[in-house]
Amino acid sequence: MRLLMWWSGRALSSAATLLGVSVLIFAAVRLMPGGFAETVLGPFATAEQKAELATRYGLDQPVFMQYGHWLGTVAGGDFGISMISRQPVGAELLARLPVTAELSLLAVAVSVLAGVPLGVLTAVRARPGGGGAAGRLLSGLGVSVPEFVLGSLVVFVFSRYALGLEVGAWVPLTQDPARNLATMVLPAAVLSVFAVSVTARTTRDAVMGVLVEPYVTAAVGRGESPWFIVRHHILRNAAAPVVTLLGTITAYLLGGALIVEHVFNLPGVGSYIVQAVGRRDYAVVQAGVLLAAGVFIVMNVVIDLLVGVLDPRLGVTAGRRS
Numbered sequence: 001m002r003l004l005m006w007w008s009g010r011a012l013s014s015a016a017t018l019l020g021v022s023v024l025i026f027a028a029v030r031l032m033p034g035g036f037a038e039t040v041l042g043p044f045a046t047a048e049q050k051a052e053l054a055t056r057y058g059l060d061q062p063v064f065m066q067y068g069h070w071l072g073t074v075a076g077g078d079f080g081i082s083m084i085s086r087q088p089v090g091a092e093l094l095a096r097l098p099v100t101a102e103l104s105l106l107a108v109a110v111s112v113l114a115g116v117p118l119g120v121l122t123a124v125r126a127r128p129g130g131g132g133a134a135g136r137l138l139s140g141l142g143v144s145v146p147e148f149v150l151g152s153l154v155v156f157v158f159s160r161y162a163l164g165l166e167v168g169a170w171v172p173l174t175q176d177p178a179r180n181l182a183t184m185v186l187p188a189a190v191l192s193v194f195a196v197s198v199t200a201r202t203t204r205d206a207v208m209g210v211l212v213e214p215y216v217t218a219a220v221g222r223g224e225s226p227w228f229i230v231r232h233h234i235l236r237n238a239a240a241p242v243v244t245l246l247g248t249i250t251a252y253l254l255g256g257a258l259i260v261e262h263v264f265n266l267p268g269v270g271s272y273i274v275q276a277v278g279r280r281d282y283a284v285v286q287a288g289v290l291l292a293a294g295v296f297i298v299m300n301v302v303i304d305l306l307v308g309v310l311d312p313r314l315g316v317t318a319g320r321r322s
Helices: 002-031 036-041 047-056 063-075 089-124 132-144 147-160 177-211 214-221 226-264 269-279 282-310 312-321
Strands: none
Touching (some): 002 063, 036 269, 063 282, 089 177, 147 177, 147 226, 226 282
């Protein structure tokens, strides 16, 4: 019964979140300077031409009616038609989703495989001359550098010099897996720099919090080796905040993919949304943001379940609160 109440609460909160996101993005795209008619027809279009275009796409209707119609079609699984290409938005997103999914999964893998060991190392060696200061410096540098700056630098260097990796020559994974991975390495590395830095700092703080626990002191007193203590006593107890961070990292990676895909000319959902924003293609922007919000919500539910498995005390607490 308690589990059913928890799931019901999460379903209601997820639906409310998606509804709020739909309202915000619907209003935001219409408040952007330069409407669809001005973007398509140009600055010298007459008022009659703008009115005819607005009537054709239903933009002359009250905003509340437009929102209600769009929300009803989305609830039925139809994301609408692109105002520029006149193609179904759902089909376009589905065709581009594998590129963004591959990029995000590679970035998450790099974040975990690089950030967690770096965080553990800086925590264990957090003493003068132990390397902790260097790790904190690298983490701070990674957090401070924007993706578009790092991405532009990487594109310039690898385009100017033959360093073995291609830029801007993406091929599908099903067509040539080796070449696909070669073209995805650089975008995934650029996208993961911030996530690696945040993961390392979170892991460091979590490990240092576990190091002062009595059971770690008892393990040291029994003469267990440092890395045995790290593997058997520290990693699992410090994993809960790191796993929780993955939900936030997912949202960041979905947002950062817009910039990285545009910089590296990848045909993913991110570059599709960036192009749609420039063209004021309302249906595409609304559907893309709503899809990203849905992925983020699902990821947070999965993270909550994983945290409950890693630390049953947190699962019990969540159940009592629900």
